[in-house]
Amino acid sequence: MRKACVAGNWKMHKTVTEAETLVQELLPGLEGISAVDNVICPPFTALDRIAGMVRGSKIELGAQNVFWEEQGAYTGEISPPMLAELVKHVIIGHSERRAYFQESDQTVNKKVQAALTAGLRPILCVGETLEEYEAGKTGQVVRRQLLAALDGVSEEGISTMMIAYEPVWAIGTGKAATPEGANRVIRDYIRDELAGLFSRKVADRIRILYGGSVKPVNAREFFEQPDIDGALVGGASLKADDFIQITQAAI
Ligand code: 13P
Helix, strand or coil: CCCEEEEEECCCCCCHHHHHHHHHHHHHHHHCCCCEEEEEECCHHHHHHHHHHHCCCCEEEEECCCCCCCCCCCCCCCCHHHHHCCCCEEEECCHHHHHHCCCCHHHHHHHHHHHHHCCCEEEEEECCCHHHHHCCCHHHHHHHHHHHHCCCCCHHHHCCCEEEECCHHHCCCCCCCCHHHHHHHHHHHHHHHHHHHCCHHHHHHCEEEEECCCCCCCHHHHHCCCCCCEEEECHHHHCHHHHHHHHHHCC
C-alpha cells in the first residue's frame, strides 16, 4: 500500500509574512489527517521561517527548484546542500521551468542526481504540452522525460523520490485531465516504465501524483484511480481551506 501524498507547489506566491499566515491556517487543519502525507513548497525566501514553523508537525517542506553544483560562482542559484538543511523534498523539472528557464531533460537529470547526492528527495515532474497531446505524443514525451531524468539513478535513489504527472495543458487552466486518462498515462508510461527500469517491486512502491487544476471538487475522482497516489496542487494550495479539503479527499 502506498500512502497518499498531497503536495502544494506555491510557485512565485507569498511573501514571508503571507507564507507564515498560510501555514498558521494549514497546521490545525492538517494535523489530524495522519492517513495522508503533506508537503508544502513555498518560495526559497520563506523556507527558513517555515521550516521552524512546521518542525514537529506532519507538514513536510520542499523547495521548488535547485541548481546542480554544490557551490561556486553561480550568481542567484541555490545548491542542494543549502536546501538540505531546510527541506526534505525538492520539485525538479516542473514544466514552467522547462518552458521559461530553458531546463532540458539533461539539466533535469543533473539536478535529480545532485539532489539525491545531498540527501534531498526529488519530486520529478513530467508531462506533455497541448501541442504534443493533440499530436498523440503523450506517451512518447512522458517516457522520454522520465527515462532521461532517471538516467544513472540507483534503486536506492528512486525509492526516495516521487513522480508527478502534470500535463501542461491542465496546469492553471481549470481544465484538468480526466481521472481515467491521467491514470492510464501514469500506469503505462510511468509505473510500467519504472518496472522495466528497476523492478515491479520498486515500481509498485513509488508514489506517483497527478497535477493540473486539482481542486476540492475534483480531487476525489483522481484519488480513486488505482495508480494515482495523490496530487501536486498549484493554485488551490494557496488557500488553506482548499488544500485541507483536497487532503481530506485523499483519506
Ligand atoms: P494548478 O493546480 O494551479 O493547475 O498547478 C498545478 C501545478 O503546476 C503544480 O505543480
